[in-house]
Amino acid sequence: MNKEHFCESCIAALENTSKIYKTGDTSVTALQPSTVMLKPNELTLIIGPSGSGKTTLLSLLGCVIYPTTGDIWVNGNHVNLLNEVELANLRLRNIGFVFQSFNLIAPLNAIENVIMPLRLLRLPESKAREKALEALEKVNMTDKQKNLPRELSGGQQQRIAIARALVTEPSLILCDEPTAALDTKSVSIVMQELKSLVSVGKSIAVVTHDNRLKQFADRILYVNNGFVSDTPPEEEIFT
Amino acid sequence: MIKTAYKFLKYDKPKTIGVIIGIVICTFLIGQQVGILTFLTRLMGGLIDNSDTDTAQIWIVDKITINVNELARLDESLVREVRSVEGVKNSYPVIVAGAIATFSSGKTVPVTLIGSEPPHFSAGPNTGKIAEGKLSDLVLEYSISADYYDASTFSNTTDLGTELELNGKRAFIRLQTIDARGFGGSYIYTTVTKARFYANYPQDKVNAINVSIKDGYTPEEVCNSINKTFPSVRAWVTNDLKKSTIRFVVSSSNIGTSIGSLVIFAIISGFFIIGLTLYSAAIDRIRDYGTLKAIGATNQYITKLILIQSFISASTGFLLAWMLLEGFRSGVAKGGLIFSLSPALLVGLFLITLIISGGSAVFFSIRTLKNVEPASVFRN
Numbered sequence: 001m002n003k004e005h006f007c008e009s010c011i012a013a014l015e016n017t018s019k020i021y022k023t024g025d026t027s028v029t030a031l032q033p034s035t036v037m038l039k040p041n042e043l044t045l046i047i048g049p050s051g052s053g054k055t056t057l058l059s060l061l062g063c064v065i066y067p068t069t070g071d072i073w074v075n076g077n078h079v080n081l082l083n084e085v086e087l088a089n090l091r092l093r094n095i096g097f098v099f100q101s102f103n104l105i106a107p108l109n110a111i112e113n114v115i116m117p118l119r120l121l122r123l124p125e126s127k128a129r130e131k132a133l134e135a136l137e138k139v140n141m142t143d144k145q146k147n148l149p150r151e152l153s154g155g156q157q158q159r160i161a162i163a164r165a166l167v168t169e170p171s172l173i174l175c176d177e178p179t180a181a182l183d184t185k186s187v188s189i190v191m192q193e194l195k196s197l198v199s200v201g202k203s204i205a206v207v208t209h210d211n212r213l214k215q216f217a218d219r220i221l222y223v224n225n226g227f228v229s230d231t232p233p234e235e236e237i238f239t
Numbered sequence: 240m241i242k243t244a245y246k247f248l249k250y251d252k253p254k255t256i257g258v259i260i261g262i263v264i265c266t267f268l269i270g271q272q273v274g275i276l277t278f279l280t281r282l283m284g285g286l287i288d289n290s291d292t293d294t295a296q297i298w299i300v301d302k303i304t305i306n307v308n309e310l311a312r313l314d315e316s317l318v319r320e321v322r323s324v325e326g327v328k329n330s331y332p333v334i335v336a337g338a339i340a341t342f343s344s345g346k347t348v349p350v351t352l353i354g355s356e357p358p359h360f361s362a363g364p365n366t367g368k369i370a371e372g373k374l375s376d377l378v379l380e381y382s383i384s385a386d387y388y389d390a391s392t393f394s395n396t397t398d399l400g401t402e403l404e405l406n407g408k409r410a411f412i413r414l415q416t417i418d419a420r421g422f423g424g425s426y427i428y429t430t431v432t433k434a435r436f437y438a439n440y441p442q443d444k445v446n447a448i449n450v451s452i453k454d455g456y457t458p459e460e461v462c463n464s465i466n467k468t469f470p471s472v473r474a475w476v477t478n479d480l481k482k483s484t485i486r487f488v489v490s491s492s493n494i495g496t497s498i499g500s501l502v503i504f505a506i507i508s509g510f511f512i513i514g515l516t517l518y519s520a521a522i523d524r525i526r527d528y529g530t531l532k533a534i535g536a537t538n539q540y541i542t543k544l545i546l547i548q549s550f551i552s553a554s555t556g557f558l559l560a561w562m563l564l565e566g567f568r569s570g571v572a573k574g575g576l577i578f579s580l581s582p583a584l585l586v587g588l589f590l591i592t593l594i595i596s597g598g599s600a601v602f603f604s605i606r607t608l609k610n611v612e613p614a615s616v617f618r619n
Binding site: 108120 | 616
């Protein structure tokens with residue numbers, strides 16, 4: 001089933017997409033039919049309370065789950081039509097992930113974590129190392145390249161995670177609560193780094209509870225009870 | 240990927256050590272049991288293994304016997320009659336008889352006397368199994384052989400010149416064999432005449448006839464001719480009689496079942512010990528595997544990563560087990576339990592190790608990790 005791309009200028013787009021989780025006889029609608037467009041040179045903040053559907057929205061944009069209804073497009077690929085291997089390949093080449101708990105591979109040191117996506121892309125080892133070092137330089141972490149994740153602070157781990165997310169030069173970077181485990185100083189460093197990526201044409205989506213991040217946003221999406229909106233709900237979601 | 244797999248193993252040392260210990264125990268037990276079985280099967284065919292390969296190309300025994308350790312009596316006249324069969328070069332009488340050996344210490348031990356004719360001594364011992372003395376020394380008066388490894392059974396030295404009694408008759412050890420032993424008894428080699436003398440064996444009987452064949456004939460052809468000419472006996476190609484003996488003893492004594500079940504239990508316990516430890520290690524690292532999937536690794540990549548870890552563990556475990564087996568082998572060899580870790584045995588053992596390790600990895604870890612959703616990394 002070939003379908004026409006409804007947003008050619010978007011890096012990622014959801015078109016009337018919903019997600020319903022089924023457990024036995026129980027169905028939970030995590031995301032109501034929603035249309036979301038992520039464009040280049042944009043840092044989009046996705047804000048909402050716990051259980052509102054933010055993570056589901058991020059998972060759909062990140063192509064780690066299939067939608068129940070609607071369509072998903074990433075860099076011109078109609079995600080609904082791809083199988084699991086093709087999805088993995090799409091994520092590898094087009095999407096960078098930054099997670100709340102950093103999710104660095106514990107047995108690998110900093111540079112090996114950054115090299116990992118390039119190894120998956122089967123880049124020659126010398127070329128991969130060169131690119132990984134460049135990515136570490138961008139986040140000022142070359143001096144920690146040999147350290148294991150457990151030997152790094154939360155802020156340092158998140159910067160390594162950012163280096164890993166951008167080493168394949170993806171057009172879309174998705175961040176799940178990237179500052180939740182960080183102190184104020186680290187929050188500023190991490191967000192400045194993410195913001196700098198927007199200026200080189202990338203689209204960044206950041207899921208957060210953190211009010212402090214609003215200052216970095218080009219656009220804010222509010223998620224509440226599975227509904228996505230450009231305007232804040234009547235009741236301010238932050239306390 | 241090998242380096243990444245190695246780092247995963249190195250990071251989780253306790254589990255890796257657990258897996259390797261499981262592999263070492265399992266591989267060692269299998270190797271040990273197979274080694275002992277090899278030793279026992281060699282003993283089962285010992286009478287044939289110790290014989291002279293040039294003059295004992297064919298064994299003629301009674302029609303019923305399928306086990307060389309249970310020989311009935313044949314008429315001595317057959318030894319000469321067989322020579323008339325086409326393809327037979329020569330034939331030699333063999334006597335196998337029980338006797339009681341009494342040593343100067345007073346200890347008495349049942350032994351098996353094996354008599355064959357000089358100068359070839361077709362029934363053995365073959366020259367490769369002579370430790371001290373000369374084969375021709377067996378023609379001397381009261382001269383017999385004894386085996387180096389039987390010293391502990393005899394509680395007496397088996398050195399040349401040792402005096403003993405066989406069924407109350409004087410004898411001297413003039414030839415010392417090494418590992419020329421059989422299943423369930425100490426072998427004493429001598430001439431046909433002396434075997435008859437010591438065992439009070441009838442002059443007109445023999446237990447077997449060894450046959451050498453003329454050039455241009457195969458043992459199978461000559462066997463067929465003998466069997467057609469003398470329907471009351473059965474001629475065997477030497478190696479066939481050995482195989483038949485081993486098959487018979489292994490099945491009738493339950494040695495095969497006993498050792499086989501030990502090996503199977505070692506494989507099963509190894510499979511579960513290794514598999515559950517690998518599973519536990521995989522569960523500990525499930526977040527890492529989920530992250531790998533989220534950033535673009537396929538199930539194929541995860542499978543390879545786990546299998547390489549299992550291969551590294553299996554190889555390390557196998558090498559350690561091999562060292563232990565060598566230690567065990569040299570330790571028990573001093574007591575006469577001799578087996579070799581042949582290349583075929585080692586290759587087989589390594590393949591079994593790989594199958595146990597890889598199979599348990601697939602069964603326990605890979606199945607679980609294949610079901611890890613990449614989306615799980617978004618849940619804390």
